[in-house]
Amino acid sequence: MAQTITQKIFARAANRKFVDVGESVWLNVDVLLTHDVCGPPTFDIFKQEFGPDAKVWNPDKVVVLPDHYIFTANEHAHRNIDLLRQFAAEQELPNYYDVGTDRYRGVCHVALAEEGFNLPGTVLFGTDSHTCTSGAFGMFGTGIGNTDAAFILGTGKLWEKVPESMKFTFEGKMPEYLTAKDLILQILGDIGTDGATYRAMEFDGEAVYSLPMDERMTLCNMAIEAGGMNGIIAVDAVTEAFVKARTSKPYEIFHSDPDASYHSMYRYNVEQMEPVVAMPHSPDNRATVRSVAGTEITKSYIGSCTGGKLTDFMLAAKILKGRKVAVTTNIVPATVLVASQLETEMYEGQTLRRIFEEAGCNIALPSCAACLGGPADTVGRSVDNDLVVSTTNRNFPGRMGSKHAGVYLASPLTAAASAVTGKLTDPRDFL
Amino acid sequence: MESIIQGKAYVLGKNIDTDQIIPAEHLVYSLSNPEEVKMYGKYALSGVPPEQAGLPEGNVPFVPEGSYASPYSIIIAGPNFGCGSSREHAPFSLKVAGAKAIIAESYARIFYRNCVDGGFVIPYEASQPLNKLILTGDELSIDMKNNTVTNLTQNVTYQLRPLGSVVDIVQAGGIFEYARNNDLMAKSEA
DSSP, rough: OOHHHHHHHHHHTOOSSSOTTTOOEEEEEEEEEEOTTTTTHHHHHHHHHHTTTTTOGGGGGGGEOSSSOOOOHHHHHHHHHHHHHHHHTTTOOBBOTTTTSSTTOHHHHHHHHHTOOOOOTTTTSSSSGGGGGGGGGEEEEEEEHHHHHHHHHHHHHEEEEEEOOOEEEEEEEOOOOOOOOHHHHHHHHHHHHTTTOOOOOEEEEEHHSSOOHHHHHHHHHHHGGOOSEEOOOOOHHHHHHHHTTOOOOOOOOOOOOOOOOEEEEEEEEEOOOOOEEEOOOOTTTTEHHHTTTOBBBBBBEEESSOSSHHHHHHHHHHHHTTOOOEEEEEOOOSSSSHHHHHHHEEHHHHHHHHHHHTTTTOOOSSSSGGGOOOSOOTTTOOOTTTEEEEEOOOSSSTTTTTOOOOOEEEEEEHHHHHHHBBBBGGGGGGG | OOOOOEEEEEEOOOOOOOHSSSSSSTTOOOOOSHHHHHHHHHHHTTSSSSSGSSTTTOOOOOSSSSOOOOOOOOEEEEESTTTOOOTHHHHHHHHHHHHEEEEEBBBHHHHHHHHHTTSSSEEEEEESSSTTTSSTTOOEEETTTTTTEEEETTTEEEEEEEEEEHHHHHHHHHHHHHHTTTTOOOOOOO
């Protein structure tokens, strides 16, 4: 029987040859990811259910990356970091990346890739909805709650329903003004925030395979914004080169069978697409940037797991080089590595950091920061009636802080172009 | 487990995401310390814009100012309830505030799983847009045996979709109870 790539990964993890769409199966978990917001309650449930002296099923497979509320004076947030530290010590977890040490990495989904935890063919569960980001590596990654994560900590297993798949094929050569963010916002506008609920979103086509891993991660990251269980891109030479440069662990490559069946198939030609935004207050509220150009904004924000990777900043630098921003513009590198790359990567003879500083941007320390609002002292948090253009992934009411603010989700090119004019601006005006 | 859930309705629109259910700034509180747990009741559904809170009129807070519990125990909503962040704090906060069940047209996957596996609130699916028919404050009675909800205020009964394959986990009270009952808590081959 023909299977999709997601079915094949499920079958491997369930020790089966074939799994059928819609059946619930128990999966053996390769990696469990958690962070400072959901780690402490997960550990509480684990101890309550398995006993105070219980040991996790496999310490090597538990990855703890604090990233949400790091640079804040909030005492409760500090306590959550202490609880992670304590649990990691008790359980002797080798993959704990402590705050305030040189092991600190930053935003978990980006750090997982950097540290070589993303392996083709494997199953990753994480206590964060954007765990689907890792699907860019030809693997299954999805978000879960604390109870499910505690169950995995004790048993190494979890039940999951085999999802139906939707296929999104992007043909053509990527124009320089278009990014992965535009592609996923286009899809969201077409299928809505529940258009892929409980389904796999498979991305395919020459335009997708022309993208670097950073951009493929942006595509998969926002599968959850359509309600998707996972986003997935099959492995090619680009994936393998990235993985092999970071780990020597073995992995298995799967591809969808040519006759696999899909819930639906969508085809796009990227050469006919244009930069888009998601207007307040929903990621599927799509408009072309041209159609809303001139809308006043109060802030620009370039950061997060979906919009704070090196490629995002390279794109922003193309527009910000030699220009000044007209509104408060926050540059928030996802990880310590990305932050260091801002100092070393050049565009037209200047480091990215220098370009952003000369443009008048504020460069923040690596964490999730204001993508999800966060404690009151979080850098970039929206206030009052702010109108923010942001490379992040959600713009539901109150997401970046103030309940009265509005957020326009956009590509780093659009966020940079809009920062320069203080109004929503199509990046083609500057390229 | 009880087979009848009775209480007042609290009506919401579509795409109520988990940031509206419990805004991210409150996620710093402990989910086990009883004093801090109360904060999740206090802030449950506090992120819903006022005009969309407690339909059809709006401007009805789920939890009254200064209180830690809600007078409403059944939430009625449109499609895609619980979309967005995976935070289990969301169904947890609804439970702490006193919600027993939700009747939405559809749910986002992670929220739905969290409700079921954590045993917090029972996520029923409506087969029609009940959030257009039921008013905030109406007295409702859910019959879990027959999968119906009766609006006692308006004297009308609606069919709900059966819980389907998760009914065993709901009846057990969560994934741990279910797994113990079914001998599923052994460790996997690591």
